[in-house]
Amino acid sequence: MPTILVADDDANIRELVCLFLRNDGFDTVEAKDGKEALTVYTSVHIDLVVLDIMMPNMDGWALCKELRKRSPDLPLLMLTARGETWEKVKGFELGTDDYLTKPFDPLELTVRVKSLLKRYKMAFTQTIQFGSITLDRKTYKVLCGANSLVLPLKEFELLYKLSGTPGQVFTREQLIDQIWGMDYAGDDRTIDVHIKRLRERFVGTPDFCIETVRGLGYRLEIMS
Structure with a gap:
């Protein structure tokens, strides 16, 4: 144990x-x-x-x-x-x-x-699956039912990070450090742009939603 x-x-x-x-x-x-x-x-x-x-x-x-x-x-x-x-x-x-x-x-x-x-x-696995969604980090492919989606690398990494620990809140700073790297010199509001794009790509999906936690950051919730 x-x-x-x-x-x-x-x-x-x-x-x-x-x-x-x-x-x-x-x-x-x-x-x-x-x-x-x-x-x-x-x-x-x-x-x-x-x-x-x-x-x-x-x-x-x-x-x-x-x-x-x-x-x-x-x-x-x-x-x-x-x-x-x-x-x-x-x-x-x-x-x-x-x-x-x-x-x-x-x-x-x-x-x-x-x-x-x-x-x-x-989070330790290379493949994450919930509902009809499968994320394969080896191939960077997203399967949504029978359909295969190709996401830009940073969008894939962001979705993979959030879905690897569903329910956990990540601050913008955490996501920037873990996905873009600590040397990233851009505006951390880039996270908001990528979250917006992910929401648009998966609009209407019954499998998950990305929630904004006011004053903290974002979390992904898997829908039952």
């Missing part, structure tokens, strides 16, 4: 989170601050990290940034005592994948953990 690292300076929170995760079959390890979390991360194989923002020695912001540098493909779930938009934006820009505001329902946390692990498993 996956091993979850729980980093929080509140021993009661750690105990509660670990209890519910273990009851769902996960293995857990604990850390009381960011520095200890990094030590644990280097000595144990970790599949996902649940981390609090406010911790001594190294806070959640610094821990998130360091973990993302060491492992771009490590799922990160951030806990916060407040649900303010600026905190979410900052967390997403540093590389967190999801947020949960305290106090939280432990059952919701386990559901989010499972969802993140499922998203990342999908």
Whole structure:
């Protein structure tokens, strides 16, 4: 089973989170601050990290940034005592994948953990399929039912990125860095133009929609 690292300076929170995760079959390890979390991360194989923002020695912001540098493909779930938009934006820009505001329902946390692990498993494959849509990164082809579509490279990469982790919010800055590269000198509003084009190409499709998350960025939702 996956091993979850729980980093929080509140021993009661750690105990509660670990209890519910273990009851769902996960293995857990604990850390009381960011520095200890990094030590644990280097000595144990970790599949996902649940981390609090406010911790001594190294806070959640610094821990998130360091973990993302060491492992771009490590799922990160951030806990916060407040649900303010600026905190979410900052967390997403540093590389967190999801947020949960305290106090939280432990059952919701386990559901989010499972969802993140499922998203990342999908992201590791070269082919993504949902509904009648298939994205093949080896050939850069898009199959929509029996029809084959050829997208410009950046549009394909953008759609592939969003659909690889459905439901996850990406900021414009994240998408620019991950698709255009950190040295890109253009306006990040180019993301808006590419999103508009993708929406136009797939207008009327019942398989997915690309949603604008006001103040944050974009996410792709797969329609059931």
